[in-house]
Amino acid sequence: MRAExxxxxxxxxxxxxxxxxxxxxxxxxxxxxVVGVMTTGVLALPSANASDSAAPAAARPDxxxxxxxxxxxxxxxxxxxxxxxxxxxxxxxxxxxxxxLATGSKVPRDGQVRIGSNTKTFVAVVxxxxxxxxxxxxxxxxxxxxxxxVRGEGIDGRHIKxxxxxxxxxxxxxxxxxxxxxxxxxxxxxxxxxxxxxxQHPADAAPGKTWGYSNTNYVLAxxxxxxxxxxxxxxxxxxxxIKRIGLRHTYFPAPGEMTIREPHPRxxxxxxxxxxxxxxxxxxxxxxxxxxxxxxxxxxxxxxxxALLTGRLLPAAQLAEMRTTVPVGTSGLKYxxxxxxxxxxxxxxxxGHGGDIAGYETRGGATDDGRxxxxxxxxxxxxDAAAQHVKDAVDRALCx
Numbered sequence: 001m002r003a004e005x006x007x008x009x010x011x012x013x014x015x016x017x018x019x020x021x022x023x024x025x026x027x028x029x030x031x032x033x034v035v036g037v038m039t040t041g042v043l044a045l046p047s048a049n050a051s052d053s054a055a056p057a058a059a060r061p062d063x064x065x066x067x068x069x070x071x072x073x074x075x076x077x078x079x080x081x082x083x084x085x086x087x088x089x090x091x092x093x094x095x096x097x098x099x100x101l102a103t104g105s106k107v108p109r110d111g112q113v114r115i116g117s118n119t120k121t122f123v124a125v126v127x128x129x130x131x132x133x134x135x136x137x138x139x140x141x142x143x144x145x146x147x148x149x150v151r152g153e154g155i156d157g158r159h160i161k162x163x164x165x166x167x168x169x170x171x172x173x174x175x176x177x178x179x180x181x182x183x184x185x186x187x188x189x190x191x192x193x194x195x196x197x198x199x200q201h202p203a204d205a206a207p208g209k210t211w212g213y214s215n216t217n218y219v220l221a222x223x224x225x226x227x228x229x230x231x232x233x234x235x236x237x238x239x240x241x242i243k244r245i246g247l248r249h250t251y252f253p254a255p256g257e258m259t260i261r262e263p264h265p266r267x268x269x270x271x272x273x274x275x276x277x278x279x280x281x282x283x284x285x286x287x288x289x290x291x292x293x294x295x296x297x298x299x300x301x302x303x304x305x306x307a308l309l310t311g312r313l314l315p316a317a318q319l320a321e322m323r324t325t326v327p328v329g330t331s332g333l334k335y336x337x338x339x340x341x342x343x344x345x346x347x348x349x350x351x352g353h354g355g356d357i358a359g360y361e362t363r364g365g366a367t368d369d370g371r372x373x374x375x376x377x378x379x380x381x382x383x384d385a386a387a388q389h390v391k392d393a394v395d396r397a398l399c400x
Contacts, residue, residue: 004329015295029057029263059147063400066231067393068096075190075379075386078277079107079265083298084397085306085372091299095278097378098266101277103154110297112249113376114285115362116355118301119294120218122237124166124338125308126225128318129240138163138321145224153304157268164207165217167326171205173198174214179287181271181358182199190255194219205334211326215233215291216333218338233290245307250296259283261297267359277379280359300362301385302372305365306351308339340365342391346399354381364394 007136068080079097095107114351130136143157144164145313150157157174164170175198198216204352205212222233229236234252242250269280285293296304307313314322323340325334332343341349342365352365353373361381364374373393 005266006349009131023079025325026080032229047049051104057071063396064092064094064168064373064393065096067159067389067396068094068216071377071386071393072097075381075389076267076277079378079379079387080375081107081109081111081113081265081298081377082373082375082391082393082397083300083302084400085302085366085370089370091302093299096266100387101266101268101279107265110249110299112260112262112264112295112297113360113378114260114267114292114297114357115294115301116292116357117359118296118353118355118362119288119290119292120355121308121338121353122241122304123221123225123233123290123293124322126233126236126240127162127166127221128314128322128337130225130228131198131321132318133250133313136162136224138166142220142224145227149223150199150220154200155199160207162167163321163337164222165221165224167335168212168217169212169326170211170214170217171203171207171212172214172216172220173204174212174216175200175219176215176291179376181269184287185280185283185358186258187287188284191219191223193288194287194289194348214232215288218291219289225290237294241304241313245303245312247296247300247303249293250300250304252294255286256284265378270379270382271358274384285357288357288387292355298362298374299374301364301374302366306370306372309351309366309368310370325398328367344399345395349365350394350398363390363392364397367398371398 003092005378064082068082071077071080078101079095079099083091093107093110097107099105099107118319122320128283131138139161140335142160143163146157148165148271150160160170160218176192178197179202195216217254225233225236236254266279266281268277270277311319320337322337325336326333334341338353339351340353341351348367350365350367352362360378362376366372373394375390377390
């Protein structure tokens with residue numbers, strides 16, 4: 001449920017980890033579930049093994065492999081996986097560590113993982129497709145679609161725009177920081193229950209005044225999608241994105257589905273943050289829903305972000321809206337409508353999101369010239385150095 005930030009953003013989700021001092025080490029995986037690009041605050045707005053899947057990739061294999069080895073050897077990640085795509089669409093996959101601490105089994109190449117807040121980009125795409133179809137207005141108030149639903153202390157859906165949900169400028173409190181991972185691990189939660197958790201707390205800010213990461217925004221976006229289409233959010237994501245661009249290993253878990261369907265490394269979680277690693281692979285991801293429930297692979301994420309940037313999912317006008325950003329933190333990270341841009345050490349930026357959920361963290365994205373890379377680790381980093389090493393791995397893959 002968290003996003004890509006830690007040191008950069010004022011993040012709040014996923015395990016409350018995002019809430020704590022900009023790191024995920026903090027609290028519960030629950031909050032971490034839906035991580036995206038967050039931080040722990042709000043910002044004022046201006047008024048081991050490499051293998052060829054096809055041919056040689058853009059980055060030097062050992063540069064990427066070394067970065068994964070660091071994550072395992074120095075940062076204590078049980079496993080690290082990466083997929084790198086060059087400008088010609090050729091791919092290379094990498095692994096390091098072990099897929100199961102109990103058995104020492106190999107890491108499945110390009111294995112499935114829970115992708116947390118990368119889910120937000122999928123939801124934002126669906127919303128923007130509906131904008132293009134004239135069914136949703138970006139500057140229409142939430143109350144027009146969900147009348148009377150969003151009310152609380154300093155909270156009124158009559159004054160919050162759909163755009164502000166997608167860009168995290170609504171001022172809505174984040175439900176994710178008010179739950180504990182262990183408490184919700186085996187519990188099915190309805191989307192309306194998630195909203196109710198948030199509305200028990202006062203607004204973080206007035207709509208449009210600050211940027212502040214909140215999973216609650218995307219729960220509302222998902223409810224709006226269901227209201228205007230008359231169909232489940234999972235079905236709309238599957239029909240409009242997954243099947244459309246051929247994401248063969250990406251899916252929205254069904255209610256009650258606690259396992260991961262295809263070969264996958266096991267995910268491990270610390271709760272509290274200074275506690276021991278525990279196997280958290282099996283869990284009910286309903287706590288993430290529109291903010292962080294999807295399962296995918298690094299290669300499918302590369303395909304998704306590449307298809308998005310090349311206009312295969314959105315008309316030009318809506319893609320331009322999605323890429324209109326506000327600054328977040330001091331690292332150069334910027335947030336659009338469910339999409340972030342981050343500077344590269346070799347020049348330019350890459351577009352993506354990132355996500356944390358108990359057991360897994362994913363980071364990555366694509367460039368406008370066709371490069372793409374995604375990295376996954378099988379435990380949410382609990383310190384800034386490890387978090388930075390994940391981002392460094394993405395940078396090396398794209399700049400190699």
